Amino acid sequence: MSKPLNQIELGTSCFVKESGQPGTLQRIFYYPTKYLVKTDDGEFQYYSTHEITFEGYDRPKTSLSIPDVPYDGVGSNYAVWVPFQAESQVEHHFLSSKQIVWEMITSLELYNVWFDGIQRAIPDVTSQRYVHKFSFDKLPLKPGAYFKIRPATLAPWFRCRIITIEKEKEFGFDFQMNPFYSEYVSFKIEESKNGVFVICNRFSKGPLSFLALFNWNKGKSKILQKLAEITPTVELKEDDSSNVLDSSAKEPQLNREQTIAFVVNKSLDGDNDPLNALSDKVTRGKAKAFLVKIKRGSAERPAMPDLSQAAPASVQSNTELSQEQTIALVVNNSLDGNNDPLNAIEDKVTRGKAKALLVKIKRGTVERPPMPDLSSSVEPSNAPEGAELSPDQVFAIAVNKGADGDMEAVNAIEDRVTRGKAKALLVKIKRGSAEVPPMPNILSSEKAPVNEKKSESEDEMIDRLVAAGVGGDMEEINSLESRVLRGKIKAAIVKAKRKK
Numbered sequence: 001m002s003k004p005l006n007q008i009e010l011g012t013s014c015f016v017k018e019s020g021q022p023g024t025l026q027r028i029f030y031y032p033t034k035y036l037v038k039t040d041d042g043e044f045q046y047y048s049t050h051e052i053t054f055e056g057y058d059r060p061k062t063s064l065s066i067p068d069v070p071y072d073g074v075g076s077n078y079a080v081w082v083p084f085q086a087e088s089q090v091e092h093h094f095l096s097s098k099q100i101v102w103e104m105i106t107s108l109e110l111y112n113v114w115f116d117g118i119q120r121a122i123p124d125v126t127s128q129r130y131v132h133k134f135s136f137d138k139l140p141l142k143p144g145a146y147f148k149i150r151p152a153t154l155a156p157w158f159r160c161r162i163i164t165i166e167k168e169k170e171f172g173f174d175f176q177m178n179p180f181y182s183e184y185v186s187f188k189i190e191e192s193k194n195g196v197f198v199i200c201n202r203f204s205k206g207p208l209s210f211l212a213l214f215n216w217n218k219g220k221s222k223i224l225q226k227l228a229e230i231t232p233t234v235e236l237k238e239d240d241s242s243n244v245l246d247s248s249a250k251e252p253q254l255n256r257e258q259t260i261a262f263v264v265n266k267s268l269d270g271d272n273d274p275l276n277a278l279s280d281k282v283t284r285g286k287a288k289a290f291l292v293k294i295k296r297g298s299a300e301r302p303a304m305p306d307l308s309q310a311a312p313a314s315v316q317s318n319t320e321l322s323q324e325q326t327i328a329l330v331v332n333n334s335l336d337g338n339n340d341p342l343n344a345i346e347d348k349v350t351r352g353k354a355k356a357l358l359v360k361i362k363r364g365t366v367e368r369p370p371m372p373d374l375s376s377s378v379e380p381s382n383a384p385e386g387a388e389l390s391p392d393q394v395f396a397i398a399v400n401k402g403a404d405g406d407m408e409a410v411n412a413i414e415d416r417v418t419r420g421k422a423k424a425l426l427v428k429i430k431r432g433s434a435e436v437p438p439m440p441n442i443l444s445s446e447k448a449p450v451n452e453k454k455s456e457s458e459d460e461m462i463d464r465l466v467a468a469g470v471g472g473d474m475e476e477i478n479s480l481e482s483r484v485l486r487g488k489i490k491a492a493i494v495k496a497k498r499k500k
Contacts, residue, residue: 092224114226116219256337325372420476
C-alpha cells in the first residue's frame with residue numbers, strides 16, 4: 001500500500017523490528033516523525049520510522065539509480081603513479097556506432113586534432129614516390145607497422161609502433177613524445193544500449209615514468225572528450241532500427257507519382273510523417289507543392305495508390321539479367337524517381353552506361369527504353385551438362401549471341417584476348433565488313449576433336465591491336481592490365497595515324 005508513513009490511521013497494528021513485539025499506533029509526532037505505540041503488555045513507547053513496521057504498509061528501499069549513459073558522456077578517469085610505474089585510464093561514452101568510432105580511432109592523420117601533445121603524424125613507409133611517404137593510405141594497419149609523430153614542442157620526430165589491433169574492439173601502440181620515457185597506449189571499444197564506451201589506457205615504466213602524468217588534469221584526461229566533439233553521432237534506438245529494417249523489406253516499391261499520391265493523402269489525413277521521411281528532395285518538394293494547390297482549391301485530391309499492385313523491393317532479386325536488360329530496368333526506375341537500383345550496380349561499366357543513357361533521355365536525344373520482360377530473362381541452357389566446348393565454339397556462340405543483342409555470353413569469357421576478339425568481330429559485323437560465324441553444333445562437340453589454339457606472341461598482339469585501334473576499336477586496348485603494353489600500343493596508333 002503506497003501511503004506516506006506520517007498519514008497512517010491511528011489504531012493501526014504494528015511490530016517492533018528489534019523484539020518482534022506487536023503493538024497499536026496511538027499518536028503521530030512530526031519533525032522528526034515519531035510514533036507513540038502501545039504494546040500488548042500495556043506499555044507506551046516512542047519509535048521512529050525505521051524501528052517499526054506497520055501491517056499492510058510496505059516501505060520501499062531507497063536505492064541509487066545510475067543511468068547507462070554518463071552525464072555529458074564523461075565516464076570514469078584516474079591516474080596512478082607508484083615508484084617506477086605510471087598508469088592512467090579515461091572512459092567516455094560516444095553516441096555513435098562502433099564502426100564510426102573505430103574509423104576515428106584508427107585515423108592516425110587526425111591525432112593532431114584531439115590527441116594531446118601531438119603536432120603532426122605521418123606514416124613510416126618505404127616508397128619510391130615521395131608523396132606516398134606522407135599518405136596513410138599506404139600504411140597497413142597491422143601489428144608491427146610504424147608511424148612517426150612530432151610533439152607540440154621543440155623535440156624531433158619520434159617513431160611509434162602498432163602493437164595490438166582487433167577490428168572494432170582494441171587498438172594499441174607504443175608511444176613516445178620525449179627521449180626520457182615511452183608508454184603503451186590502448187583504446188578499447190565496448191558496446192552499450194545507446195552507443196559505445198571507449199576506454200583509453202596508458203602505461204609507462206621507468207625512473208622518469210612520472211613525466212607521463214604531466215598535464216594530466218588539463219589535457220591528457222580530456223582527449224576522448226575532444227574526440228567525441230568531432231565524431232559523427234548516430235541517435236537511433238534499437239526498436240526503431242528493427243522496425244525500419246522490417247518495414248523496408250516488406251513495404252512495396254512505388255514510383256514517384258505513386259509516392260506523391262500516397263504521402264499527400266496521408267498529410268491530408270493529418271499524418272505528416274511519411275512526407276517528412278522522404279529522402280528525395282525533388283519528390284518531397286513536389287508533394288508539398290501539390291498539397292498547397294489542394295488547399296488553395298486549384299487541384300483535386302489524388303486517388304490513393306493500390307499498394308497491392310506495387311512490386312515489393314525483394315522481388316526479382318534472384319533474376320539474372322543481361323547488361324541491356326539491367327540498364328533498361330534501372331533507367332526506368334530512375335526516371336520514376338527511384339535511384340537505388342542504379343546506385344546498387346557494382347559493375348562500373350554498366351552503371352556508367354546507364355547514367356549516360358539517362359542524360360541522353362533528359363536531353364531529348366534518345367527515347368525511354370521499354371521495360372524488360374523479367375519473366376523470360378532467364379532462359380534454360382540448350383547445351384548438355386557434360387558437353388565440353390572448344391575455344392572456337394565458345395567464341396562462335398558468344399559472337400552469335402552478341403549479334404542478337406545478348407552481350408552476357410561475350411562478357412562471361414574469362415580470357416581477355418578472346419573476349420577482345422569477339423567484341424572486335426561484333427564491331428566489324430555491325431559495320432558490314434564481316435559476317436556472323438556459323439553456329440557450332442553443340443550436340444556433336446564431344447565427338448569432334450578439340451583443336452587447341454596457339455597463344456599469340458606479344459608482337460602479334462600489338463600488331464593486331466594497333467590495327468584495331470586505327471580502325472576505332474579501343475575497347476580491348478583499354479582493358480589491358482599492363483600499362484607499359486597499353487602505352488606502346490597507343491603510341492604505335494598515334495604514329496600510324498600520322499603516317500596516313
